[in-house]
Amino acid sequence: MPDQLILEKQQQAAEILKEKNIDMWMTFVRETGNIKDPMLEMIVGTGATWHSAFIITKEGDTTAVVGSLEEANMKSVGTFKNIVPYLKSVKDDLIKVLDKYNPNKIALNFSRNSSMADGLTHGVYLELMDLLKDTDYPNRFVSSEEIVAALRGRKSQKEVDFIKDAIKDTLVIFDEVTGFLEVGKSEKDVADFVKSKVKERGFEMAWDEEHCPAVFTGPDTAGAHSGPTDRKIEKGHVINMDFGIKKNGYCSDLQRTWYVLKDGETEAPAEVLKGFNVIKEAIIRSGKAMKPGKLAWEIDDIARSYIVENGYEEYPHGLGHQVGRVAHDGGAMMGPKWERYGNLPYMPLEIGNVFTIEPRLPIKDFGIATMEEIVWVKEDGVEYLSKPQTEIYLVK
Amino acid sequence: MPDQLILEKQQQAAEILKEKNIDMWMTFVRETGNIKDPMLEMIVGTGATWHSAFIITKEGDTTAVVGSLEEANMKSVGTFKNIVPYLKSVKDDLIKVLDKYNPNKIALNFSRNSSMADGLTHGVYLELMDLLKDTDYPNRFVSSEEIVAALRGRKSQKEVDFIKDAIKDTLVIFDEVTGFLEVGKSEKDVADFVKSKVKERGFEMAWDEEHCPAVFTGPDTAGAHSGPTDRKIEKGHVINMDFGIKKNGYCSDLQRTWYVLKDGETEAPAEVLKGFNVIKEAIIRSGKAMKPGKLAWEIDDIARSYIVENGYEEYPHGLGHQVGRVAHDGGAMMGPKWERYGNLPYMPLEIGNVFTIEPRLPIKDFGIATMEEIVWVKEDGVEYLSKPQTEIYLVK
Numbered sequence: 001m002p003d004q005l006i007l008e009k010q011q012q013a014a015e016i017l018k019e020k021n022i023d024m025w026m027t028f029v030r031e032t033g034n035i036k037d038p039m040l041e042m043i044v045g046t047g048a049t050w051h052s053a054f055i056i057t058k059e060g061d062t063t064a065v066v067g068s069l070e071e072a073n074m075k076s077v078g079t080f081k082n083i084v085p086y087l088k089s090v091k092d093d094l095i096k097v098l099d100k101y102n103p104n105k106i107a108l109n110f111s112r113n114s115s116m117a118d119g120l121t122h123g124v125y126l127e128l129m130d131l132l133k134d135t136d137y138p139n140r141f142v143s144s145e146e147i148v149a150a151l152r153g154r155k156s157q158k159e160v161d162f163i164k165d166a167i168k169d170t171l172v173i174f175d176e177v178t179g180f181l182e183v184g185k186s187e188k189d190v191a192d193f194v195k196s197k198v199k200e201r202g203f204e205m206a207w208d209e210e211h212c213p214a215v216f217t218g219p220d221t222a223g224a225h226s227g228p229t230d231r232k233i234e235k236g237h238v239i240n241m242d243f244g245i246k247k248n249g250y251c252s253d254l255q256r257t258w259y260v261l262k263d264g265e266t267e268a269p270a271e272v273l274k275g276f277n278v279i280k281e282a283i284i285r286s287g288k289a290m291k292p293g294k295l296a297w298e299i300d301d302i303a304r305s306y307i308v309e310n311g312y313e314e315y316p317h318g319l320g321h322q323v324g325r326v327a328h329d330g331g332a333m334m335g336p337k338w339e340r341y342g343n344l345p346y347m348p349l350e351i352g353n354v355f356t357i358e359p360r361l362p363i364k365d366f367g368i369a370t371m372e373e374i375v376w377v378k379e380d381g382v383e384y385l386s387k388p389q390t391e392i393y394l395v396k
Numbered sequence: 397m398p399d400q401l402i403l404e405k406q407q408q409a410a411e412i413l414k415e416k417n418i419d420m421w422m423t424f425v426r427e428t429g430n431i432k433d434p435m436l437e438m439i440v441g442t443g444a445t446w447h448s449a450f451i452i453t454k455e456g457d458t459t460a461v462v463g464s465l466e467e468a469n470m471k472s473v474g475t476f477k478n479i480v481p482y483l484k485s486v487k488d489d490l491i492k493v494l495d496k497y498n499p500n501k502i503a504l505n506f507s508r509n510s511s512m513a514d515g516l517t518h519g520v521y522l523e524l525m526d527l528l529k530d531t532d533y534p535n536r537f538v539s540s541e542e543i544v545a546a547l548r549g550r551k552s553q554k555e556v557d558f559i560k561d562a563i564k565d566t567l568v569i570f571d572e573v574t575g576f577l578e579v580g581k582s583e584k585d586v587a588d589f590v591k592s593k594v595k596e597r598g599f600e601m602a603w604d605e606e607h608c609p610a611v612f613t614g615p616d617t618a619g620a621h622s623g624p625t626d627r628k629i630e631k632g633h634v635i636n637m638d639f640g641i642k643k644n645g646y647c648s649d650l651q652r653t654w655y656v657l658k659d660g661e662t663e664a665p666a667e668v669l670k671g672f673n674v675i676k677e678a679i680i681r682s683g684k685a686m687k688p689g690k691l692a693w694e695i696d697d698i699a700r701s702y703i704v705e706n707g708y709e710e711y712p713h714g715l716g717h718q719v720g721r722v723a724h725d726g727g728a729m730m731g732p733k734w735e736r737y738g739n740l741p742y743m744p745l746e747i748g749n750v751f752t753i754e755p756r757l758p759i760k761d762f763g764i765a766t767m768e769e770i771v772w773v774k775e776d777g778v779e780y781l782s783k784p785q786t787e788i789y790l791v792k
Contacts, residue, residue: 030514051736
């Protein structure tokens with residue numbers, strides 16, 4: 001029984017090809033055990049050792065040209081209608097398949113903007129051009145980036161259900177962390193606790209274990225994208241954690257903020273509450289502005305400006321990315337117009353997109369306040385897939 | 397404490413750069429959580445989100461140009477001497493670092509022949525060329541394939557010890573499988589048993605769980621690179637299994653063959669023994685011929701010819717690949733001169749290479765005979781890292 005979700009995404013890919021007026025989409029790979037095109041999981045469901053072409057046409061026809069030793073595996077995976085095995089070189093069979101459809105425009109997985117659409121390595125690209133050098137096909141290749149962005153970005157109900165399910169389990173673990181936090185424990189202690197909870201339940205981490213979860217306590221932390229350290233929780237620290245799981249192939253990615261009460265305190269001090277509330281409000285405001293057709297950078301700008309207007313420094317990253325089979329998914333990215341984000345901030349939000357919203361700000365002498373929620377873009381606004389944090393969690 | 401093995405391999409890389417007369421080696425990546433250059437594990441020890449350059453010079457200097465949010469992580473990983481953080485675009489800082497060394501020849505990770513040296517995606521390649529378009533550097537790039545082949549292929553004693561250790565644990569599991577095999581169990585039952593043993597001990601699989609282990613029983617199996625099926629073990633079947641683990645970052649990859657006795661039999665029939673012994677002898681002969689300087693295809697040819705001379709069809713793959721941090725490692729590959737293997741069969745064996753030897757042949761009406769041993773190339777021949785199978789294992 002082939003994976004139904006893969007067949008569904010192949011069908012969606014064919015529709016997107018029609019919409020974008022591209023005749024064929026070819027995922028061309030080699031030795032995926034060493035380096036794996038990020039699209040394979042979604043549209044193929046297995047890897048390949050030798051040069052292999054996984055072809056979807058705008059009519060919805062699917063053909064896999066694979067090394068003969070992998071024919072049986074492709075049949076048993078069952079996701080491709082036509083399987084063309086070859087022994088010594090992919091060349092002749094590949095050209096035969098291309099000739100059969102004679103496509104005018106062929107999308108290939110290379111993209112300056114999106115890593116998800118950039119699974120074709122440069123060496124394999126050169127090889128492919130050489131294999132086809134006696135044909136006209138090298139002139140017909142275009143980037144698959146708009147197909148990949150649409151296919152990964154426009155989630156089906158089934159995909160959203162998987163993400164919701166991963167979020168639910170993640171929030172349970174966040175609650176357990178609240179009970180675990182105490183003065184004297186280190187960031188690493190907290191991370192180890194989280195990892196043990198994830199393994200206990202048989203989930204995977206949503207990203208590299210080095211910094212999943214990322215845990216930060218107090219004012220002198222390293223900032224996002226660092227792993228947990230031996231730094232210990234102290235009274236008066238603001239703590240935040242960035243953490244997600246992968247369950248049934250789909251990811252969550254969430255952040256929460258805590259405050260460690262000092263002796264005699266029953267709530268967080270005013271400056272901590274202010275920082276927390278500015279984050280909360282930045283999320284609410286940007287979430288409200290999210291609608292299909294809005295450009296991604298416009299949403300980033302709302303949160304970024306609000307934070308700066310309130311006297312904090314702007315966050316050194318984007319407001320939010322898409323989530324799906326990977327923690328950083330899809331095309332459009334709600335980031336500022338910085339060169340490092342390429343064209344992703346300039347893309348419009350689309351119905352079916354699932355985004356994080358994750359501004360941050362430093363609260364001087366206390367630590368970093370940040371929350372990360374996950375929302376689903378619908379016809380006239382967003383639906384929250386995560387139950388938002390509304391008050392800073394207190395640690396006694 | 398940085399990983400000592402990484403520092404050792406960086407040092408070795410600098411020596412190889414000198415030997416090959418290349419001034420600098422740059423591993424240029426983006427969003428390694430989505431697609432990861434296979435060299436990062438060996439020479440960096442962490443990933444990166446934004447465009448990042450990991451540079452090793454022939455003088456042994458190391459510089460990482462990374463997004464500012466990842467500076468702290470790079471410092472804590474500790475494998476690069478110089479860390480240059482950037483905020484909005486990698487461009488200026490990258491050019492500054494290149495100008496500092498002004499290299500004439502810069503190796504980049506793209507290769508038509510070797511997936512291990514082909515971690516640079518085509519989109520990131522285009523981006524890099526555009527970032528450097530106002531400089532002369534685009535004219536100075538060469539493929540890193542000979543550096544990668546040498547660096548991955550020439551194993552240190554420490555690396556070989558890790559591989560030996562993984563092999564030892566793998567052979568223990570093979571022995572447990574011998575006790576588990578019995579008529580009526582399916583290929584999937586055997587694979588599940590093996591997976592449970594691997595997880596029990598906290599190892600990883602050496603390749604995709606879909607076909608690690610690969611288990612084949614009887615005459616009508618699918619052939620290599622297929623996953624286990626519901627096919628059941630019967631009397632008179634030849635069974636073989638292809639399986640490896642990853643332990644401490646290094647892999648094993650081994651195959652063994654069993655025969656299921658029929659009622660009244662006390663040993664395998666003559667035709668089964670003949671097939672098994674031809675495989676055994678093909679391994680001994682090719683192993684004996686392996687010496688530094690021999691071309692990889694010459695070794696393949698010895699085993700291939702011997703098998704064909706004995707009346708069997710030639711195996712539809714190469715005789716052996718290198719093993720290390722991944723199951724298919726290094727450059728040179730002992731395969732036939734088929735186009736799909738590129739230049740890998742034409743490369744010479746080098747001191748320190750660790751190779752599998754894994755011929756196969758079909759025994760009509762019984763199944764597939766195959767063994768896979770692992771050998772280490774030394775100055776005047778090979779040392780077996782696996783204890784070779786000398787007799788077909790019998791299942792009662």
